[in-house]
Amino acid sequence: xxxxxxxxxxxxxxxxxxxxxxxxxxxxxxxxxxxxxxxxxxxxxxxxxxxxxxxxxxxxxxxxxxxxxxxxxxxxxxxxxxxxxxxxxxxxxxxxxxxxxxxxxxxxxxxxxxxxxxxxxxxxxxxxxxxxxxxxxxxxxxxxxxxxxxxxxxxxxxxxxxxxxxxxxxxxxxxxxxxxxxxxxxxxxxxxxxxxxxxxxxxxxxxxxxxxxxxxxxxxxxxxxxxxxxxxxxxxxxxxxxxxxxxxxxxxxxxxxxxxxxxxxxxxxxxxxxxxxxxxxxxxxxxxxxxxxxxxxxxxxxxxxxxxxxxxxxxxxxxxxxxxxxxxxxxxxxxxxxxxxxxxxxxxxxxxxxxxxxxxxxxxxxxxxxxxxxxxxxxxxxxxxxxxxxxxxxxxxxxxxxxxxxxxxxxxxxxxxxxxxxxxxxxxxxxxxxxxxxxxxxxxxxxxxxxxxxxxxxxxxxxxxxxxxxxxxxxxxxxxxxxxxxxxxxxxxxxxxxxxxxxxxxxxxxxxxxxxxxxxxx
Amino acid sequence: xxxxxxxxxxxxxxxxxxxxxxxxxxxxxxxxxxxxxxxxxxxxxxxxxxxxxxxxxxxxxxxxxxxxxxxxxxxxxxxxxxxxxxxxxxxxxxxxxxxxxxxxxxxxxxxxxxxxxxxxxxxxxxxxxxxxxxxxxxxxxxxxxxxxxxxxxxx
Numbered sequence: 001x002x003x004x005x006x007x008x009x010x011x012x013x014x015x016x017x018x019x020x021x022x023x024x025x026x027x028x029x030x031x032x033x034x035x036x037x038x039x040x041x042x043x044x045x046x047x048x049x050x051x052x053x054x055x056x057x058x059x060x061x062x063x064x065x066x067x068x069x070x071x072x073x074x075x076x077x078x079x080x081x082x083x084x085x086x087x088x089x090x091x092x093x094x095x096x097x098x099x100x101x102x103x104x105x106x107x108x109x110x111x112x113x114x115x116x117x118x119x120x121x122x123x124x125x126x127x128x129x130x131x132x133x134x135x136x137x138x139x140x141x142x143x144x145x146x147x148x149x150x151x152x153x154x155x156x157x158x159x160x161x162x163x164x165x166x167x168x169x170x171x172x173x174x175x176x177x178x179x180x181x182x183x184x185x186x187x188x189x190x191x192x193x194x195x196x197x198x199x200x201x202x203x204x205x206x207x208x209x210x211x212x213x214x215x216x217x218x219x220x221x222x223x224x225x226x227x228x229x230x231x232x233x234x235x236x237x238x239x240x241x242x243x244x245x246x247x248x249x250x251x252x253x254x255x256x257x258x259x260x261x262x263x264x265x266x267x268x269x270x271x272x273x274x275x276x277x278x279x280x281x282x283x284x285x286x287x288x289x290x291x292x293x294x295x296x297x298x299x300x301x302x303x304x305x306x307x308x309x310x311x312x313x314x315x316x317x318x319x320x321x322x323x324x325x326x327x328x329x330x331x332x333x334x335x336x337x338x339x340x341x342x343x344x345x346x347x348x349x350x351x352x353x354x355x356x357x358x359x360x361x362x363x364x365x366x367x368x369x370x371x372x373x374x375x376x377x378x379x380x381x382x383x384x385x386x387x388x389x390x391x392x393x394x395x396x397x398x399x400x401x402x403x404x405x406x407x408x409x410x411x412x413x414x415x416x417x418x419x420x421x422x423x424x425x426x427x428x429x430x431x432x433x434x435x436x437x438x439x440x441x442x443x444x445x446x447x448x449x450x451x452x453x454x455x456x457x458x459x460x461x462x463x464x465x466x467x468x469x470x471x472x473x474x475x476x477x478x479x480x481x482x483x484x485x486x487x488x489x490x491x492x493x494x495x496x497x498x499x500x501x502x503x504x505x506x507x508x509x510x511x512x513x514x515x516x517x518x519x520x521x522x
Numbered sequence: 523x524x525x526x527x528x529x530x531x532x533x534x535x536x537x538x539x540x541x542x543x544x545x546x547x548x549x550x551x552x553x554x555x556x557x558x559x560x561x562x563x564x565x566x567x568x569x570x571x572x573x574x575x576x577x578x579x580x581x582x583x584x585x586x587x588x589x590x591x592x593x594x595x596x597x598x599x600x601x602x603x604x605x606x607x608x609x610x611x612x613x614x615x616x617x618x619x620x621x622x623x624x625x626x627x628x629x630x631x632x633x634x635x636x637x638x639x640x641x642x643x644x645x646x647x648x649x650x651x652x653x654x655x656x657x658x659x660x661x662x663x664x665x666x667x668x669x670x671x672x673x674x675x676x677x
Binding site: 041177241246260263393 | 542543544545546547548550551572578581582585586587588589602604605606607608609610641642643644645646647648649650652657659660661662
C-alpha cells in the first residue's frame with residue numbers, strides 16, 4: 001500500500017492538510033501525519049514514499065489533486081525536498097526530526113536518535129552534564145541570550161530539597177513559531193531536554209507553560225507526556241496552559257502564573273535560579289534551549305559549538321514571517337546576514353513589492369531598513385545595532401507599510417499587555433500612544449486643526465496654550481522611550497522603545513519629519 | 523444564562539485539581555470550558571474551594587484576557603491582528619469581516635450569533651492573515667475564505 005506523509009502542524013491544517021489526508025485515505029493510501037517540514041510556501045505538502053524508501057514531495061496541493069499525485073503527473077511535483085535550496089542550506093540540529101517522523105510515535109523517535117542524549121546524561125554525574133552544556137556555548141534561545149550552562153550551575157549549587165524545571169513555551173511574539181512547530185512536530189525532544197535538565201540540577205518535576213493560542217501543541221504535549229512517562233521517570237512533567245497574557249512570557253510573570261496568580265513581574269534579585277517557582281531553585285528555559293540539549297549530550301558539546309559566530313555558538317531556528325515569499329523555519333548556524341535570510345532564503349516579499357522594513361525579534365524588536373541588511377545574525381551584533389534577535393522571528397514588510405502606525409501599535413500593545421507593576425511601562429506606554437496619535441494626527445490633518453485641541457481651550461489653565469510642533473512631540477516621545485528603556489522592570493516596558501525608536505531613526509518621513517537621506521547602495 | 527447548579531459544577535471541578543499546586547488557572551479554564559464563560563458568581567465559589575480570598579480570584583479572572591466575564595456568541599471568530607498578519611494585509615480582512623458579520627472587533631453581535639475578537643498571534647506567521655473560526659485555524663485569508671467564514675457562522 002502506498003505510504004503518504006502529510007503534516008498535522010497547525011499551519012498545515014489551517015491550509016487544508018486534513019482534507020488532503022482524508023482524500024489520500026479514501027484513495028487507499030496509508031497516511032502518516034508528521035510535523036511540518038518548515039517551508040510554508042509549498043504547503044499543503046504531500047510526500048509519497050517510493051519502493052526504495054525515498055520520499056517524493058508535491059506541493060502546494062488540493063484534495064482533488066490526489067489522483068494526479070498518485071500517478072505522478074502533478075505539475076507541482078518537487079521531488080526530493082532535501083535538494084531544495086531552502087532545505088539544503090540548513091543545519092538542522094534541533095529540528096532534525098521535525099517533518100520527517102510521526103510526532104507521537106515512540107518507535108520513530110527512538111529510531112531517529114531519540115533518547116540517546118538522556119541515556120548519555122544519566123550515565124554522567126550531574127556536574128558533568130552541566131559542564132557539557134557550558135562547553136556547548138548554548139545561550140538562552142528565548143531572547144536574552146544568557147548562557148544556559150551557568151544558569152544550570154546556579155540551580156545545581158543551590159541546596160534545596162525541591163527544585164523545578166520550567167519550560168517557557170509562552171511564545172507570544174508575532175513572527176515566531178519555532179516553539180509551536182517543535183512542540184507539535186517533535187514533542188519528545190523537548191521532554192528529553194527537560195529530563196536531562198532535571199538530572200543535571202537535581203529536579204524531579206517540570207512544568208511546560210504553553211499559551212492557550214496553541215491548542216495543537218497542548219494536545220501533542222499531553223499525549224507525548226503520557227506515552228513517554230516510563231522513560232522520563234523518575235522525572236515528571238505537567239503542562240500548564242496560559243490565558244492570553246503576553247507578559248507571562250517574561251520568566252517571573254510566568255512563574256507567578258503557574259502559581260495561580262496574576263501574571264505580574266517580580267523584581268530581580270532574587271533570581272529564579274535561587275528562588276523561583278514556589279520559592280524553590282528553578283531552571284527556566286525557552287523551548288528551543290531545552291530542545292537543543294538532547295543533541296548536545298548525544299553528539300557532544302564540541303559538535304554543537306563548532307558551528308556559530310563569535311560568542312553565539314550553535315544553530316538558531318530562524319523564522320521567516322510576514323510578507324515573505326519563502327516563509328518558514330530555517331535552522332542555521334549564527335553569523336548569516338539579515339540580507340541573506342530575507343532576500344536569498346526568503347526570496348523577498350510575497351507581494352513582489354520592494355522590502356521596506358523587517359522587524360526582528362517580535363513586537364519588542366527593532367525595525368531595520370534594507371540598508372542594514374549586512375548585519376550578521378549574532379546576539380552582540382544586533383545589540384550594537386540597537387536591536388535584538390529575540391526569538392529569531394523576522395517579519396518582513398513591503399513598501400506599503402506605515403511605520404508611524406507600526407510604532408503606535410507597539411506602544412498600544414504595551415499599554416494593553418502591561419502587567420501594571422512598574423510605572424514606566426504602565427503609564428509610559430499610554431502616554432506614548434497619545435503622543436504618537438498627536439504626531440500622526442498632525443501628519444494627516446495638518447497642524448492648524450490642533451488649535452482646537454483640548455489643551456488649547458481656555459479652561460485648561462495649566463496646559464500649554466500653544467501646542468507642540470511635530471519635532472517637539474518627537475522629542476517628548478524619545479524622552480519617554482528613554483524612561484521606559486531604563487526604568488522598566490522587565491523586557492515588555494524596557495524593549496517597547498526598540499520598535500518605536502528604530503522606526504523614528506530609520507523612517508523619519510513617516511512621522512512627518514524630514515525624509516531620510518537616500519539609502520547607500522547595497 | 524448562569525447555570526443553576528454553578529456551585530456543584532465549581533465544586534466538582536475544584537475536586538479534580540485539588541492535588542495540583544497553583545490550581546486557580548486550571549480551575550478557571552475548566553469552568554470556562556464547561557459553562558462557556560466565568561460568571562462573577564463563580565468567584566466566591568472558586569475562592570472557597572481553593573481556600574483563596576475572593577479578591578485573589580477576582581484579580582486573576584480580570585487579569586487574563588482569555589477569561590470571559592460575559593457569554594460569547596454561538597460562534598467565535600478570532601482574527602490575528604499582530605505584526606506578521608498586518609504585514610500580510612489583515613487590515614482589509616478585518617474591515618471585510620466586520621462589515622459582513624455586522625459586528626466590530628472585540629464585540630458580540632446583538633443577536634448573540636457571533637463574537638468577533640482580536641487575537642495577538644496564532645503562530646502561523648508565514649501564512650497570514652490567520653483566524654480561528656470556532657477553534658478551527660484558517661490561514662491565507664482572502665475574499666473567498668471570508669465568504670466561507672461568514673456562511674459558516676451564519677448557520
